Amino acid sequence: MKIGFFDSGIGGITVLNESLKILPNEEYIYYADSINAPYGTKPKELVKEYIFDVVNFLISKGIDVLVIACNTATSIAVKELREKYDFPIIGMEPAVKYAIEKNKEKRVLVTATELTLKEEKYQNLVRKVDANSRVDSLALSRLVEYAENYIFERKIVVPYLKEKLKPYDLSTYSSIVLGCTHFPFYKKYFNEILPSHIEVMDGNIGTVKHLKNILEKADYSSSSNNGKVTFYYSGKEDNSILRKYLEMI
Ligand code: DGL
Numbered sequence: 446m447k448i449g450f451f452d453s454g455i456g457g458i459t460v461l462n463e464s465l466k467i468l469p470n471e472e473y474i475y476y477a478d479s480i481n482a483p484y485g486t487k488p489k490e491l492v493k494e495y496i497f498d499v500v501n502f503l504i505s506k507g508i509d510v511l512v513i514a515c516n517t518a519t520s521i522a523v524k525e526l527r528e529k530y531d532f533p534i535i536g537m538e539p540a541v542k543y544a545i546e547k548n549k550e551k552r553v554l555v556t557a558t559e560l561t562l563k564e565e566k567y568q569n570l571v572r573k574v575d576a577n578s579r580v581d582s583l584a585l586s587r588l589v590e591y592a593e594n595y596i597f598e599r600k601i602v603v604p605y606l607k608e609k610l611k612p613y614d615l616s617t618y619s620s621i622v623l624g625c626t627h628f629p630f631y632k633k634y635f636n637e638i639l640p641s642h643i644e645v646m647d648g649n650i651g652t653v654k655h656l657k658n659i660l661e662k663a664d665y666s667s668s669s670n671n672g673k674v675t676f677y678y679s680g681k682e683d684n685s686i687l688r689k690y691l692e693m694i
Pocket residue numbers: 452453454456457482483484485486514515516517518558561589624625626627
């Protein structure tokens with residue numbers, strides 16, 4: 446099975462990392478559109494163009510299934526992509542429902558990109574699952590920039606997170622949802638600064654389980670490619686970048 450993965454950049458590596466554990470025998474092609482990152486602060490129509498270019502590239506490489514390892518790209522293009530192509534397409538969305546159901550009293554803080562949070566898809570999701578208005582949303586765009594530039598130093602990231610979280614009374618929250626695939630690189634810093642009762646959640650494992658179900662349902666026999674990954678960084682094949690980022694998870 447040739448599984449195509451893409452993200453605005455290197456964030457989707459946090460999803461690919463789980464996929465390599467759960468589906469270790471498949472073949473992967475990953476496209477990091479880093480030259481056009483970030484998506485989350487750009488106009489929707491422009492981002493849509495980037496996405497269709499990337500998907501066409503992956504199709505030219507013969508993918509059988511596509512994982513949109515990016516919440517932002519999913520929110521603006523999954524519907525059209527599914528209408529246009531007939532191979533399975535797995536998207537991502539912030540794990541709001543899971544967070545709301547897991548704790549029925551406290552608040553949930555959803556972090557994502559600006560574009561994800563203002564898109565209809567997210568707004569509808571919250572409207573549907575948040576009957577008691579317990580969800581707050583916070584854009585953390587700078588984490589995308591940090592990750593793209595391989596900035597992981599505590600002294601840079603922690604002050605930014607503290608500043609952004611300052612307005613919230615964290616004792617009233619049960620969880621923080623990481624609704625952007627770049628954010629799990631910084632999970633340890635979230636855990637470090639948040640009170641211990643707060644659970645930091647991302648949708649990565651859920652997405653890969655969903656991918657696995659889809660493959661099983663479609664009766665795809667697993668290939669034995671031993672998790673071979675071909676990594677394209679802005680169009681250029683370069684697996685050293687993938688290795689460098691996998692080390693940071
Ligand atoms: N990694 C992406 C996401 O999950 C978007 C980051 C960006 O390019 O703004 O939303």
